[in-house]
Amino acid sequence: MVGFPHIPAPVIGRDSHDVTKWGFGLSQPAEREMFLSSLNPPLNPRVNCVYRSATKMTGVKLQPTRFVRSVLKSFMADSGLEPRLFGPHLRVMNASKGRVDLELDITKDHTNRLKIIHGGTIASLVDLGGSLAVASEGLYATGVSTDLNVTYLKSGGKVGDKLQAVAECEKIGPTLAFTKVTFTNPLGELVARGSHTKYVKAAWKGSHPYTPPEGAEIADEVD
Numbered sequence: 001m002v003g004f005p006h007i008p009a010p011v012i013g014r015d016s017h018d019v020t021k022w023g024f025g026l027s028q029p030a031e032r033e034m035f036l037s038s039l040n041p042p043l044n045p046r047v048n049c050v051y052r053s054a055t056k057m058t059g060v061k062l063q064p065t066r067f068v069r070s071v072l073k074s075f076m077a078d079s080g081l082e083p084r085l086f087g088p089h090l091r092v093m094n095a096s097k098g099r100v101d102l103e104l105d106i107t108k109d110h111t112n113r114l115k116i117i118h119g120g121t122i123a124s125l126v127d128l129g130g131s132l133a134v135a136s137e138g139l140y141a142t143g144v145s146t147d148l149n150v151t152y153l154k155s156g157g158k159v160g161d162k163l164q165a166v167a168e169c170e171k172i173g174p175t176l177a178f179t180k181v182t183f184t185n186p187l188g189e190l191v192a193r194g195s196h197t198k199y200v201k202a203a204w205k206g207s208h209p210y211t212p213p214e215g216a217e218i219a220d221e222v223d
Contacts, residue, residue, distance in 0.1 A: 059211065062218070064136055067210045068095040069219035071135040071142065075128065077217065085109065085124055092132065100132045102165040106157050117156040117163060122183060122192050126150055129167035130179035130196025137172050138209030140216065143200035146176070150194040157185045175201045 062070065069092045075082045082090075089105040104110070104125065112118040126149075131142040156163050167181045177200045183192040212218060 059214070060218075061209070061211045064097060064138075064210065065092065065095040066219055066221065067138070067140075067212070068092050068100055068132055068135045070212050070216065071140060072132060073217055073219050074140075075131070081124065082128060085121065086128070090125075090128075095132075095136045097138075098133070098136055098169045100129065100136050100167045102129060102132070102167060104163040104165070106159055106161045106163055108159055111159060116158050117161075119150070119152055122152070122156060122163075123148070123150050123194070125163075125165055125183070126181045126194030126196050129165055129181040129194075130177075130198060133167040133169040133179040133181070133196075134172065134177045134198055134200060134203070136167075137169050137177070139200065139203050139207055140212055141203035141207065143177060143198035143203045146197045146199050148194065148196045150192060152192050154189065154191050155185065156183055156191040161186050163191075172200065174204065175199065 072090075072092055076087070077083075086104065089107055089110075091103050093101040093103050095101070102125070104121075106117050110117050110121040127145065130145075130148070134142040164184045165181055167179060169177055169179050171178045177198045179196045179198065181194045181196065182190060183194075185191045
């Protein structure tokens, strides 16, 4: 019989990190299920769901890829443009300090009337990619844009192709961050490059490196 940790009554039904604080010792799914079913009164559905996925952890430092994926998750939840233009078709493949590797599945919504990827799609990726490059330095808030430039060299691909992008933070200071994003087509050819400068002074306030703020949704564990 599994021995479950004692949970004080005030914890039941409270926010997720109270629940996970007492339940993380149960590493096996079967143990967690038994633990959840043993609670009296049971957890409300919202907290139960959060407990299972551990997506509302706060004050926890993440490794860069998971942190950047969590920042992207925030863009997809709270922004108007990114979820409609990119949605599940854009992925953070890997991230390290100062660098993020991205991949986009090109769909019809990303193309122009020539049936190749639209320049506006690439420009939007320079904007978002620059923000994620700032996030790769450990900032959850990524500041606001001061300028953005794009140079188009050749076709980036058609529907069904995958566009690869590398976003890098070349320099970050107390006020400004300077980023660049390069794009390659399925043949590995350089098709576009962009630069994006961001004002990050406010983003530094109260931030802790690679630590999402309270209430932030956390991306799943890195593959």
